Amino acid sequence: MSALSQLTQKPWIWAWLGAVSMWMIITGISGISAGGQVLSAAASFGTFFVIVATGQMFVITLGPGNVDLSIPACMTLSATLAMKFMNGDASLLVPGLLISLTVGLAIGTLNFLLILLLRIPPIIATLSASFLYQSTAIWSNRGLRVKPPEILGDFAVAKVLGLPVLTIVVLVLTLAMAFMLHRTPFGLSVSAIGQNIRAAKLAGIKVEKTRYLTYLMCSVLAAVCGFVLAGFSGGAALNMGEQYLLMSIAVVVIGGTSVAGGYANLTGLWGASLFMFLLVSMLNTVGLSAGFRLIVTGAIIVGVVAISGRKSSV
């Protein structure tokens, strides 16, 4: 009993419970084989959520006001420039990836410069800068879908022992991130800053350097996500990042990371990513329209934030 009550204390448990119950509903409606398929799809699509949400999670953990709203534009710009450069040529894959990484580094740096030098709140800085990134993407390819090299598409959908390779890679990435979060000065500094930025400064933590690295990491992850997603979905499109804005925040919050900062959780992040994908699948299975799906998604996010806010104030 106490083990059970201890388990319900874990902030990540709700996301996983939600994911499991969504899957059970889908399986109940469409049968076990459909359940297996949707699970495999969740493992693939969920990983894209995990990649961008991991960066967002570190940013949100920096404390109130910290959020990166330029993720969708960053994904689009990175994918567009890289795909255009490679132009389907597999031999240019490595330089293509380097271009994508460079876009991530540049965007992270620019975001942070706006925040630090112009003292613009992160929410405004990243949102307004994202118009710049998105416009650059539009200007660069004029709305055409640029196909990825075949090898990138193959990698994005490859499977080993029934598991998508991409899922395995992102699992390893998650483990590395968890290690960084809980065991390295960088991760602990992010948590300290989120709890009390002034105390962190006076405790000798390099606050601005840590914040810079965090925003940088977030943009680089978004850029890489855009690169791989373009391979997965057959090319870079201008609206490819659209749903990732809300998703990256929703997944972080539902996963049990504190919206007020200072506490982050990667176990919950995975659960929440699967949950969000399965929720949308479930609503599809039931046959609800896209508009209604969005309403339900929004209501769930509001509900989770309200409940987690109440818990912390008790």
Next chain:
Amino acid sequence: MNTPLVDMGGVEKSFGAARALAGVDFQLMRGTCVGLVGHNGAGKSTLMNVLSGLIRPDAGSLRIDGEDFDRGYDPATAVGHGIRCVFQELSLCPNLTVAENLRISHPSIKGFGWRKTAGKVILESLDQIFPGHGINPDSEVGDLTIARRQMVEIARAFSIVDSQVDLVILDEPTSSLDQNAAAQLVTFIREFVSGSRSVVLISHLLGEILTASDTVVVMRDGVVVAVDDTTNFDRERLVRDMGDVLVDDSGFGTRINTKIVNSDPVVTGPRENGHQLILYPGEIIGFAGLSGHGQTNALVKIFEAAQGARRAISATEPAVFVAGDRQSDGIFPLWSITRNISVSSFARLMNRFSLDFDREDDEAAGWHKKLSIRTADMKNNILSLSGGNQQKALFARALGSDAKIVLMDDPMRGVDVGTKQEVYEILTEEAALGRALIWYTTETDELKHCDRVYVFREGHIVAELSGETLTEANILSSSFEAEDV
């Protein structure tokens, strides 16, 4: 009319071994303002806490308006007899609006539209005391500047709903106010006491005492050492009465200097008005003066300089900071005691890739014992500790780091006497080992543990005291001196 509003006789109060009040007689007539002065720990606040019913005295009598109170005198009785207080530690709830805060102390404001009524009452009071204050009763208190918060606190005490107000006790009411607002308050006090109502004013600003009060009561080490009409006092006599009478200066200058010979200074400030801040390894230097006169700011500047920022002050070695304002400058509320201690030593506690949790625990266990931090398990959350014990954890954080310069921002707030002695010894040891310490304190006695003392006033160093010149009287007089210049 000749019965004193307040008549206290032979009031005694001890906290453990510390004798806060050693037989105090205190009278207050209607229609007067009494200025109560004395250095930190003289017993002023304790005496006023007795009067407001917050502290029960060990002995002595208390008469209000001729009525004798023996037992059962509590805050409610005091309020019932028209006694209100504004204490040093601000008591407003930051998450409520100004109007809502008024409602807390005036439960009689109720019913439909109470917010509006409360807003009106507090606004009237604010307008009366601080014309042009610019405070909206619907603002959340947490969003106001500290000066405005203090205005609200004062206005709240003076606002009248249905009960009478006979006496308002103001404990350091102007410590966060600017000169203009402080002057407004003094004017208002004179107006307030022109009828049959009274005020007790506690202030370190002697000019304020001299203009606002009719009578001055000087306290020192738990007794009243002088009572006289304000017209018979001037600044010089106040300082002398506060500091020189009964002063035991023997403690000053007894510290054995451990400054390392032929060493280079680790902190060097700019030369201003003939004074220059210099700190050598092995030294303990003190920052003195009234609170809020730039000492904390100077410490932060040194800290930033040590981190490589360009500041007027230069620091050549790494520095650590011991916060006095724990909540805003010190603790990480989601972390354990252990992690709160290790946070300044992450780099030192690293294995190849990861923080070494075993070493982190070992060091925390060492501090657990050395500073007798009262907890069963150092893995408990930092907030499970009492304020004084949280402060010990912050000391452990600083002393456990390998920084050479230790900056202390009035760090002994809420630390018990026994631990203070232990910490003094540890600080002396640390200096002897070659660390350089700067110690800002509002407790004059603590400056006895310093080699040299810089006195701050209005953001600048106005005196450097050491050896023969390092006396309590000198610290006091240079803290006040230029107030009227």
